[in-house]
Amino acid sequence: MQISNYFSAASQSLLTVRDYLRFAVSRFYQAKLFFGHGSTDAYDEAVYLILHTLHLPVDTLAPFLDAQLTPAERGEVLNVIQRRVEQRIPAAYLTHEAFLGDYSFYVDERVIVPRSFIAELLRQQLAPWITEPDSIGQVLDLCTGSGCLAILCADAFPNATVDAVDLSPDALAVAERNVTDYELASRISLIESDLFAKLSGRRYDLIISNPPYVDAESVAALPAEYLHEPKLSLGSGHDGLDATRVILKHAAEHLTENGILIVEIGHNRDILEAAYPKLPFTWLDVTAGDQFVFMLHRNDLL
Structure with missing residues (x-):
């Protein structure tokens, strides 16, 4: 999926994990997304999607908040945010991962x-x-x-x-x-x-x-x-x-x-x-x- 002009323009001013987290939360609220597939609000889902996309521990945010993303990473994160907003795909289908307690499972749209x-x-x-x-x-x-x-x-x-x-x-x-x-x-x-x-x-x-x-x-x-x-x-x-x-x-x-x-x-x-x-x-x-x-x-x- 190609990143739209709107999301592509964001990559010019968003540098850190903190920047992308703020951007994602804003877009999720703006789009009035529904959260019922693991996350309960825009913030938690944004944290999860960003950390997962960057191959970082999904339960550890603070040490990475001010880390700058490479150009390739910016594209990957923006792509995930865009798909969640424009196609309203549940996060679990974007990451192919779902949790029940401490158990993690592979999932897709099947x-x-x-x-x-x-x-x-x-x-x-x-x-x-x-x-x-x-x-x-x-x-x-x-x-x-x-x-x-x-x-x-x-x-x-x-x-x-x-x-x-x-x-x-x-x-x-x-x-x-x-x-x-x-x-x-x-x-x-x-x-x-x-x-x-x-x-x-x-x-x-x-x-x-x-x-x-x-x-x-x-x-x-x-x-x-x-x-x-x-x-x-x-x-x-x-x-x-x-x-x-x-x-x-x-x-x-x-x-x-x-x-x-x-x-x-x-x-x-x-x-x-x-x-x-x-x-x-x-x-x-x-x-x-x-x-x-x-x-x-x-x-x-x-």
């Missing part, structure tokens, strides 16, 4: 940018709901996308093998790269399947899923940044529950006797509880509250 509350729960090995993590033998990650939750599951439950399932072969190609990077190919199997369709006879101690859950009205109103993500990973019917309905219908067939199901559903708690008034959902606490992730035991589903 997969949704990782941002699951289930990751928080896996850091605690799903305590207190799972009391003996070493006893978990088989795990299923439905709608695995980049494979991020499958990888977290493999770390959380050291004796487990994980089936990572996705309908998209493109997503599974990204997941394969991440699984290889984490040297987990011997423990994580990647399976192309529409939810449970190709899992006949398989049973799991734990099933997790962060399926599509955005309702049709919300999909139509999504900020431009989200339009870069695969549509398959976002919308799920009129009320956002199409995928969740299939999961609830068939999960019991694939859970072991004491198996549990954990599903993230966005802002759909009220709709889900109204649709399934007899199911005893347990809503798990995450940093955003207890509205987003539910748990059910196999016996609940029966």
